Amino acid sequence: MNDTAGPLPASSASGAAPTFRLGVMQIAAPVLGGMLVGTALAYVLVAATGGRMTAGELWAFVSAGVFASVVVPAMPPHYSVELYDDCLVLRGGRRRDIPWRDVIGLEVRKTAGVRTVVIRVSDGRRIPLRAPMSLLDRRFDAKAQILMDWWTARGGGPDRV
Incomplete structure (x- = not known):
């Protein structure tokens, strides 16, 4: 339901990485x-x-x-979250690049029974990601872990100094 394009590694030599999109359902x-x-x-x-x-x-x-x-x-826009070696790209009505160095936290939030990932950036904002989402997606936990792994591999995570 919640589609990803490409393999789901924690790091990539080419810089290209998973893309998370909401499924039609x-x-x-x-x-x-x-x-x-x-x-x-x-x-x-x-x-x-x-x-x-x-x-x-x-x-x-x-x-x-x-x-x-x-x-x-x-109907457009189709929202997606793309992972690259240097940044996290949010697509929807517009493209928004968030460098990994600006991400200071990732958390899973539950609202009305649906879990989503929220990123905290260095200027204090919290940005909820539209994908991945737990609604009708059995692989949500694995996808949230992929986001955490990408962030950790690029200098973020709980061990960040």
Whole structure:
């Protein structure tokens, strides 16, 4: 689900390294879930106010949710995290290079049952990474460890002086 491109070594002679991307289901599942909850809420609100929702209106709500869960994952930007020997590259609406020397911490954070990696940089900011993410990804722990290994191999990590 959460794709990586290339091998998953802790170091690379060529400088190229893994790329972490969200899988289609990791993008579609929250959209579909949100649309279904929204549809149910709309139905409850209509019922609570004494109105009625026809089968056609309910079908329109559900169809919009299914359509959105198919279309949204196909739309740009595609977020990814790329590892290189000198920096961590975040791609999305724009490219953002974060030199490894500026990364002072990596941590795994859990929000609403979904674990993500957050990096701390030398200016005090905390930057949550969109990938890898534990939602529908059994290899999340291995991918988080790869990020930690790359950071440690490039002068960071718990033993940093």
